[in-house]
Amino acid sequence: MAKITGVKCIRTRRDGCWTIVKVMTDQDGLYGIGSASDMYNPEAVVQIIEQLLAPVIIGRDASQIEDLWNTMNLSGYWRNGALLQTAIGGIDMALWDIKGKEANMPVYQLLGGASRSAVACYGHAGGRDIAELTEDVHRFVQEGYTVVRAQLGGYGGGGFLKGSEARIPDNAWKKDSVFDEHAYLAAIPKMFDQLRMTFGPEVQFTHDVHEHLSPIIAIQLSKRLEPYGLFYLEDVLPPEHIGWYRQLRQQSATAQAVGELFVNPQEWQQLVQERLIDFVRMRVSKAGGITACRKIAAFAEMYGVRTAWQEGGENDPVNQAAAVHLDMSIWNFGIQEINHFRPQEREAFPGIIERRGGYLYTNDKPGLGIDIDEALAEGLLEEGWSKTAYHRPYPLDRKADGTIVRP
Numbered sequence: 001m002a003k004i005t006g007v008k009c010i011r012t013r014r015d016g017c018w019t020i021v022k023v024m025t026d027q028d029g030l031y032g033i034g035s036a037s038d039m040y041n042p043e044a045v046v047q048i049i050e051q052l053l054a055p056v057i058i059g060r061d062a063s064q065i066e067d068l069w070n071t072m073n074l075s076g077y078w079r080n081g082a083l084l085q086t087a088i089g090g091i092d093m094a095l096w097d098i099k100g101k102e103a104n105m106p107v108y109q110l111l112g113g114a115s116r117s118a119v120a121c122y123g124h125a126g127g128r129d130i131a132e133l134t135e136d137v138h139r140f141v142q143e144g145y146t147v148v149r150a151q152l153g154g155y156g157g158g159g160f161l162k163g164s165e166a167r168i169p170d171n172a173w174k175k176d177s178v179f180d181e182h183a184y185l186a187a188i189p190k191m192f193d194q195l196r197m198t199f200g201p202e203v204q205f206t207h208d209v210h211e212h213l214s215p216i217i218a219i220q221l222s223k224r225l226e227p228y229g230l231f232y233l234e235d236v237l238p239p240e241h242i243g244w245y246r247q248l249r250q251q252s253a254t255a256q257a258v259g260e261l262f263v264n265p266q267e268w269q270q271l272v273q274e275r276l277i278d279f280v281r282m283r284v285s286k287a288g289g290i291t292a293c294r295k296i297a298a299f300a301e302m303y304g305v306r307t308a309w310q311e312g313g314e315n316d317p318v319n320q321a322a323a324v325h326l327d328m329s330i331w332n333f334g335i336q337e338i339n340h341f342r343p344q345e346r347e348a349f350p351g352i353i354e355r356r357g358g359y360l361y362t363n364d365k366p367g368l369g370i371d372i373d374e375a376l377a378e379g380l381l382e383e384g385w386s387k388t389a390y391h392r393p394y395p396l397d398r399k400a401d402g403t404i405v406r407p
Helices: 042-057 065-074 082-103 130-143 181-199 215-224 239-251 265-273 290-301 317-329 343-348 374-379
Strands: 004-012 018-025 031-035 119-126 147-151 204-208 232-234 256-258 354-356 359-361
Touching: 004 042, 004 374, 018 042, 018 082, 031 082, 031 317, 042 065, 042 082, 065 082, 065 290, 082 290, 082 317, 119 130, 119 317, 130 147, 130 181, 147 181, 181 204, 181 215, 215 239, 239 256, 239 265, 265 290, 290 317, 317 359, 343 374
Parallel strands: 119 147, 147 204, 204 232, 232 256
Antiparallel strands: 004 018, 018 031, 119 359, 354 359
C-alpha cells in the first residue's frame, strides 16, 4: 500500500481564496487532491494542515482513511471547529482520491456504487425586483433546471430599506441599506405569489433566508410560504437558535433545509433525530470531508432526511466533485447546489464536474476524476497577490438602530 510522503497546500483563484490540498505518496505519480478552501480564514487553514496535520499523517498508510480521520480529529485535542474540520476535510478528500486511483474506480463506486444516473442541481436566480427575477428564473428553466433558488438581490433582499424609509436614529451607525425583518416578511411571500402565477406548480423553488430573522418572524415567514409549496426554505434560523425548530415544525409544513454553518455533529444530530428538518446542508469540506459526510447521510437516511450539500459561489471545483460523488452513491440524496466557473478556472482543473441542463455528471475516471494543473492554478492569482495581504472578513448587515444581523 502507498505511504504518505508529503502534504502540499496550493492557494489559487484571483484572490487566493481557494486552497487545494495535495497528498503525495511513495508510489510514482500517485497523489490525491482535496478542498480546504475558506474564504475568510484561508491562511489559518493552511497553517493547521502544515503545522498540525501533515506531521501526524506523513509516513502513514494512505489506505487507512478511517483511522487517519480520527487521528487528525483528535490531534489538536479541541475538535469540531470550523477551521480544523476544513483542514481535515481537504486531506480526507485527497485520501479518497488516492484510494480510487489505486482501485482504478471512481470514488462513488467505492462508496457503494451509483444510486442514480445523474445528480440533480438547482440554479441561483436573482434580481433587483420581481421583473428581473422572473427573467432570470425563465433563463434557468430554459436551460433545463427543475429547481431554482429565488432571491430578490443578495441575502436579505426584500428587507433592505433606505435610511429615510427605516427612520434611522440621528446618530445612526449606518445611514443607508439597513435590514428590516418586517419588510422582508412582507416582500418574500409577495415574491413567491408572483412567481407561482408566472410559472405555475411545475418549477420547484428554494429560498435562502441566510439566518437574517428573529425566531418568531422566521416561523411567521415559514407559515406564510406554505401555499407556494417550496422545495425548501434554507437556513431560516442561525445555529444559535436551533431549539426553535421544534416550534417551527409544529406550526409550519414548509420544508426546511439547514446546516450551512454547521461543523459540529451536535448541531445537526438532534434536528435529524426529532425530524425537525428535511434537508441537511453542510459543505462537505466544512463537515470534515467524505468520511464524515457519508456517515451524516447514513444517519439522516434513517429519519427520512435528505441531503443538499452546500457549495457557495466562493467554493472550488474539488469540493464540488467530492459532493457529487457522495450524491451519486447515497440513497437519500435530495438536491445539489452548484457553482459556475470561469473558462480559465475550468482549464486549471481538468476533469471538472460537467453540468448539462439541470444535472451534474461524473466522468468516471478513477478517484474524484479531477486534477489540478499547478502552473495554470498559479496563473489564476492576481498580479502582486500576497497571502500576507489577504483580508476579507464576512460583510455584515445591520438593522436601523445598528444591531448586527447574524448570518
